[in-house]
Amino acid sequence: MKQPSLSCGCDCSSLNRRGFLKTTASAIVTATALPATGLLSSLGSESSAKPKSETLVATLYKSLSEEQRKATCFGFDHPLRSKVDNNWHITDKKLSDFYTADQQQMVKEIFMGLHSPEYAETVFKQVEHDSGKAGFGDCSIALFGEPGSGKFEFVLTGRHCTRRCDGDSVDGAAFGGPIFYGHAAQGFNEKPNHPGNAYWYQALQANEVYKMLDGKQQKIALLGDGREEQGTETVKLTGKKAELPGIPVAELSRDQKGQVQKTLASLLAPFRKADVEEAMKLIEANGFDNLHMAFYKNQDIGNDSVWDVWQIEGPAMLWYFRGDPHVHTWVHIRRDATT
Numbered sequence: 001m002k003q004p005s006l007s008c009g010c011d012c013s014s015l016n017r018r019g020f021l022k023t024t025a026s027a028i029v030t031a032t033a034l035p036a037t038g039l040l041s042s043l044g045s046e047s048s049a050k051p052k053s054e055t056l057v058a059t060l061y062k063s064l065s066e067e068q069r070k071a072t073c074f075g076f077d078h079p080l081r082s083k084v085d086n087n088w089h090i091t092d093k094k095l096s097d098f099y100t101a102d103q104q105q106m107v108k109e110i111f112m113g114l115h116s117p118e119y120a121e122t123v124f125k126q127v128e129h130d131s132g133k134a135g136f137g138d139c140s141i142a143l144f145g146e147p148g149s150g151k152f153e154f155v156l157t158g159r160h161c162t163r164r165c166d167g168d169s170v171d172g173a174a175f176g177g178p179i180f181y182g183h184a185a186q187g188f189n190e191k192p193n194h195p196g197n198a199y200w201y202q203a204l205q206a207n208e209v210y211k212m213l214d215g216k217q218q219k220i221a222l223l224g225d226g227r228e229e230q231g232t233e234t235v236k237l238t239g240k241k242a243e244l245p246g247i248p249v250a251e252l253s254r255d256q257k258g259q260v261q262k263t264l265a266s267l268l269a270p271f272r273k274a275d276v277e278e279a280m281k282l283i284e285a286n287g288f289d290n291l292h293m294a295f296y297k298n299q300d301i302g303n304d305s306v307w308d309v310w311q312i313e314g315p316a317m318l319w320y321f322r323g324d325p326h327v328h329t330w331v332h333i334r335r336d337a338t339t
Contacts, residue, residue, distance in 0.1 A: 053113035053272075054167040057154040058147035060106045068098065076145030076169070081153055084178040085231045086328050089140040090157040096137025107141060111156055114163055119270040126183045126198040130160045145169065153177075160184070160328070172335030174279035175271070178235045184326035192302030199327050205266040206310050206321065209259045210295055213247070221247040226296040226309040226322055234330050237316050239337035241287070244313050246294025260293060263312070267319055267331075279333050286315045286335075299324040 064072065071093050074080060080090060095104050112120040124136065131138040139158035145151040153166040153176050160183060164176030185196035194200035213221055223245060227234060238244065249260055264283070268276045283291070291314040295307040301324050308323030316337040320330040
């Protein structure tokens with residue numbers, strides 16, 4: 001099926017606010033390269049009959065015993081709330097060991113509700129797979145602040161998973177703060193085409209950007225080694241509009257920018273409508289043209305020039321995709337890099 005054009009429909013090469021939001025939303029709705037048919041086609045019609053994840057967090061909080069609260073609940077400003085890593089447990093209490101069956105089910109529903117209806121099951125199966133024998137039950141949770149107070153956040157962690165649910169308590173931060181997702185679909189060292197990987201389709205979209213670049217642009221975009229993975233430091237934002245790694249979006253043609261938008265759409269596709277909209281608005285607030293895109297040649301599995309490691313970075317945004325030896329993805333989007 002032929003992809004619709006994502007050009008802004010005007011003579012200028014830059015995208016205005018309305019054009020950026022409209023075309024990126026359109027790309028999410030119409031993307032056919034994603035592994036689920038009609039992915040996010042319900043962007044404007046998510047069911048209101050099901051409890052929102054935030055409502056379930058409040059119910060979960062009320063259900064906790066005194067022992068569970070002592071182990072799980074922290075003040076809203078606790079530094080642990082802002083931490084992210086590729087394989088960690090925010091508390092030492094696993095879901096399957098420390099929570100009732102009803103509470104475990106609530107946690108699962110909270111997690112599912114943080115993702116698009118079309119993609120939630122795929123993401124859940126990825127977490128189940130990467131968590132080992134205990135599956136989703138190997139994850140751990142923490143709650144910061146108190147639901148209903150205006151300042152609270154639920155955080156779920158495990159191998160290849162950090163997700164947040166904050167009810168917009170964290171002002172100016174998409175997803176409530178930095179998140180992580182990844183997948184080792186068929187072992188630690190994946191093959192060049194990453195068979196079975198839930199997120200490899202995102203890299204294929206990004207590589208389409210590289211293919212559209214001319215020789216001079218490719219030299220700017222293609223660098224040596226990707227950034228080191230250092231936990232929360234991996235997603236530290238610079239606030240810079242210039243001298244970021246790779247090629248500035250401002251230097252791309254309208255068609256090339258359209259493919260960058262398709263890539264952003266593929267990155268946002270697994271997540272729920274509210275988080276997608278917030279992320280898009282924050283990216284646009286710092287300027288779509290201020291984004292830079294980089295690819296890293298020294299981590300090319302199979303030496304096939306399909307770049308496994310790449311990133312999109314802006315003044316207050318980072319989406320770092322490390323596909324060598326398997327997929328790790330670090331995400332941080334804010335209104336202001338200093339907050």
